[in-house]
Amino acid sequence: MQEFDRLTIPELNLMSEALAYMQVDKQNDLHTLAFLTVAAGATKKRGNDIVPVYKKYTDFFNYEKELEKLKKESDPKKDRMYKKLSKLVNREKGGEGGE
16 A cells, blocks of 8 residues: 555556556457357358358457547546545645645
């Protein structure tokens, strides 16, 4: 807990962003496994033909699209919370109450 108390708001933001990227990577790994498991047998009937449900992996999970969504996410509510947290932490440490 002492190490956590010493982190700055930018460090906390960076750690939060890193965690989000790790979660997308984990989703990618899980979807890759699911895709490979199901892809061999997943088919659907189209007319008289039987065709695969997913022709390519990106039809199942688009890793690049997920990363782009993560980059575009800007949550004003979360930003306000971080500013309030920063003021509180600085006040507790004897600072002026801001970054």
